[in-house]
Amino acid sequence: MKIVVIDGYTLNPGDLSWDALKRLGDCDIYERSTPEEKMVRCKDADIVVTNKVVFDKQTIEVLPELKCISVTATGYNVIDIEAAKERRIVVTNVATYGTQSVAQMVFALLLELTQHVGYHSQTVHEGRWVKSDNFCYWDFPLVELANLTMGIIGCGRIGLATANIAKAFEMKVLAYDVNVEHLAGKDIEIVDMDTIFVESDVVSLHCPLLPETQELINKDSLAKMKKSAFLINTSRGPLVNEQDLANALNSGQIAGAGLDVLSIEPPNEDNPVLKAKNCYITPHIAWATRSSRARLMKTTIENVETFIKGQPKNVVS
DSSP states (O other), X not given: OEEEESSOTTTOSSSSOOHHXXXXXXXXXXXXXXXXXXXXXTTTOSEEEESSOOBOHHHHHTOTTOOEEEXXXXXXXXXXXXXXXXXTOEEEOOOSSOHHHHHHHHHHHHHHHHHOHHHHHHHHHTTTTTTOSSSOOOSSOOOOOTXXXXXXXXXXXXXXXXXXXXXXXXXXXXEEOSOOGGGTTSSOEEOOHHHHHHHOSEEXXXXXXXXXXXXXXXXXXXXXXXXXXXXXXXXXXXXXXXXXXXXXXXXXXXXXXXXXXXXXXXXXXXXXXXXXXXXXXXXXXXXXXXXXXXXXXXXXXXXXXXXXXXXXXXXXX
């Protein structure tokens, strides 16, 4: 089998090994590929491993040997699933690899918003504490999480992991989900979405990107939130109308936001949240701990191996 890893750098910038994949067949590994390079590099491939490189209908139709596309992510919107089905191409993904890492990032962002650790550390290194007349100083209100309310929109695996951490901080947890059966006995109060916006001190997004969730965060939903509330998004960028969020932050309508995802990645220079007040933004790294990527690598290789053996798993096509 000819295996092509078309954009392997993000998953493995050098701290993991492709050796187990290489043992499965004739394997070419590319760190990145342009659309033009993709066509040349995949022309003889039986199996393609991709993260963000798009395999649309036009691409799939001109790759005659292609039998399997293994996506190194949970989301597989870069693949035209219907075109793959027409060609009987198996498409696989990796559903559970970054649950704890993403939940951890929720609180990395939230703690930055409530404690401003990075800012205060920077001022110390700049010499401000050395010159201070007082034994301590702080430039922002410092917020204790205990007894605050965490509202979680989308309470699947990552939402539940986030809820468990919130409870460890002695926060009250509210959750909204379209399916609530799995939340029975979880010590989480199930509420409607309006209640999440109105009552939460922190709103954390963990829902999939669907037509009904696109721009879920907009001027109307932001208007329902407390002026002291924080918004955290480690899910999908287009869940948020970024202009509306920037307006809410700049006007003091909400207190702050922590974003690991944006609607376009990398963002355009004119994205309004880049200059918004009290908005912490990280470059889509919630999933990227070494432990998380090692699990992703392991399952991706298992997906390829089981396909070769005629018993594919994690099939989404």
